[in-house]
Amino acid sequence: MLIEDLRAALDEFFKSKSFPNLNIEFRSRLIKNGLGFFPYGSGVLTNTNKIPENCYLFLGHDFGSVEYANSIMQSGEENKTTLRILLKELISRELKGEVFLSNIFMGLREGEKSNIKKFAAFENKEYKQLCKNFLEFQIESIKPFRIITLEQSQKSLFKKI
Numbered sequence: 001m002l003i004e005d006l007r008a009a010l011d012e013f014f015k016s017k018s019f020p021n022l023n024i025e026f027r028s029r030l031i032k033n034g035l036g037f038f039p040y041g042s043g044v045l046t047n048t049n050k051i052p053e054n055c056y057l058f059l060g061h062d063f064g065s066v067e068y069a070n071s072i073m074q075s076g077e078e079n080k081t082t083l084r085i086l087l088k089e090l091i092s093r094e095l096k097g098e099v100f101l102s103n104i105f106m107g108l109r110e111g112e113k114s115n116i117k118k119f120a121a122f123e124n125k126e127y128k129q130l131c132k133n134f135l136e137f138q139i140e141s142i143k144p145f146r147i148i149t150l151e152q153s154q155k156s157l158f159k160k161i
Contacts, residue, residue: 001051001141003042009141010039010106013134019107019127036078037063038102045090046097055100057144058086059135062105069108082150100142104149105131 034042037060044051060082063069072078083101090099105122122128139147 003038003044003049003051006043006051006138006141007039009137010134013130013137014106017126017130019124036072036083036101038100039063039106040069040072041078041101043101045087045099045101051100051142052098053143054145055098055142056095057139057142057147058099058101059147059149060101060103061150062103063108065109086150098145100144102138104135106134 034047035045037043040063042049064080086101
């Protein structure tokens with residue numbers, strides 16, 4: 001599957017939706033070099049526009065805040081600790097070309113800086129259902145070899161959605 005096809009599907013899933021404390025504005029490729037979590041980065045760690053088949057799907061919680069996205073637009077690269085540590089581990093295990101990085105929850109937080117705790121939009125059942133549907137679509141489309149959630153707290157979130 002091509003990354004742009006997945007972005008188009010994301011746009012379709014969330015078309016004309018509005019949720020409190022969440023900016024459902026899927027800015028196309030904020031990150032100049034593409035390296036970063038989907039949808040603001042390409043989700044892949046190699047210079048390609050295709051999601052690897054039979055890959056490891058790494059799921060973060062959500063991309064973060066509008067403020068963080070704006071800083072990425074200025075710098076052109078994602079600089080979160082999660083990504084730096086993950087890259088180091090993937091490279092050491094020679095898995096760089098076999099992964100796709102995405103998030104369980106889509107969109108950008110407004111006014112909240114932490115992307116680890118529950119956020120206001122999470123309480124919206126329609127939002128959670130759309131994220132669940134899109135996550136299922138990603139899994140069905142990508143057909144990952146293995147799915148890995150990056151935070152201990154996400155195990156319970158993943159089961160709930």
